[in-house]
Amino acid sequence: MITQEMAAGRFVRQPNRFTDTITADGSSGYPAESGRYRLFVSYACPWAQRTLIVRALLGLDEVISLGVVDPIRDERGWRFPDRDPVTGAAFLSELYLATDGSYKGRYTVPCIWDTVTGRLVTNDFPAITTTFETQFTDYHPTGAPDLYPVELRPDIDELNELVYATVNNGVYRAGFATEQNAYEEAVDALFATLDRLEERLSTRRYLFGDRVTEADIRLYTTLARFDAVYHGHFKCNLRRLVDYPNLWGYARDLYEQPAFRDTTDFDQIKRHYYVTLTNVNPSGVVPKGPVVDWTEPHGRAALSAS
Ligand SMILES: N[C@@H](CCC(=O)N[C@@H](CS)C(=O)NCC(=O)O)C(=O)O
Structure with a gap:
């Protein structure tokens, strides 16, 4: 359907289709449990990197497993470099279609797969980080930061x-x-x-x-x-x-x-955007620059009260 927004040349993001929730008390049918859920990401994707940063800051690496797709995507959608060892999927689309065979939207990262029911729980990216912050607190190690006070x-x-x-x-x-x-x-x-x-x-x-x-x-x-x-x-x-x-x-x-540095992969970011999003870069040529030093001293600690 062409909306008024699209007709005015505006980019319109698709709504998230999978919006089930994982809850600490299990009331949603998806209880927060260690070893049960698998997070799928691309290091290139900003929405996915959020979930990687939060997972790392909250010490959830052993609690929620990780599947990473290849940064270059074609018309078949995100692909795993080798089959995903947990689900056996070659393409992320297989997990979407296993959950809803009539799904016609895009197959997006980040998303969370439930290994018990064999279903995609959510691709609702703003909810994924707050779920880690508020529903997995039993698994946060002592001293973990409260990112959402x-x-x-x-x-x-x-x-x-x-x-x-x-x-x-x-x-x-x-x-x-x-x-x-x-x-x-x-x-x-x-x-x-x-x-x-x-x-x-x-x-x-x-x-x-x-x-x-x-x-x-x-x-x-x-x-x-x-x-x-x-x-x-x-x-x-x-x-x-x-x-x-x-x-x-x-x-x-x-x-x-x-948690920020180790999840920031400039090479994958550049290759993904310039090679995959050919609607805005038809040649797929990746620029060499910019030359920027992210490790330069910043002096920001002086702004802290302590
Ligand atoms: N789930 C959201 C946001 C996540 C998102 O846009 N992820 C991108 C990567 S940054 C994606 O997976 N795109 C796959 C595609 O468009 O085929 C959406 O549907 O717009």
Whole structure:
């Protein structure tokens, strides 16, 4: 169906079809259990990287297993480099279609597979990280951070909404726009938010002060791809990340932490976007740059109260 939005050249993201939930008390039919669920990701994908960062920060590596697809995708969708050893699938589509044979949407990462029922539980990416944070608390090791503190949830949710609409999804709205107006609207909104965040981060180490929260993880995965991909490939080129002293220092501060650094694979990110998204790069040629040093000292610890 062509909606009014599409007719105006705007990119419209598909709704998530699989939205069952995993709950600590098992009331949803999917109880949070160790060794039961398998998370499928691509290192290239910003929505998937969120789940990888949270899984690592919360020490859930042994609790939720991981399946990783090849960064290059063709019309058959995401492929496993070798068959997935747990499900035996060669393509992610097999898991979607095993759950719902009439599914006609795209086969997206991240998603969670239940090894007990042999079904896809969810591909609802915003819910996956908060599920790890709120429903798997029995499995968080002592000293694990609280990434979604109850008292901050309304404020985190409000900021996340703005960041989703104008930044996380904003870069796609710019990159996939097919009309000049739709593109300019997206780019203007994107940079207006980045300018606001630059200001916000002038006095705070992280978006909510001295602690890393869900909001930082969601912003980070877009910043990590910004200069390498979105600036050129998606035409988000009013400014680069490195032109924003606070945002750039903040991104490096996060990158210094293993959960962020070890899940950031610039090579897979570049190859995926430039080779797979040929609607905006028909040649599939991957640029060599940018040359950026993510390990430069950032001095952000001075903003912490302690
Ligand atoms: N589930 C969401 C967000 C996740 C998402 O867009 N993942 C991308 C990778 S970054 C994907 O798996 N795309 C597969 C495809 O479009 O065929 C959606 O349907 O838009």
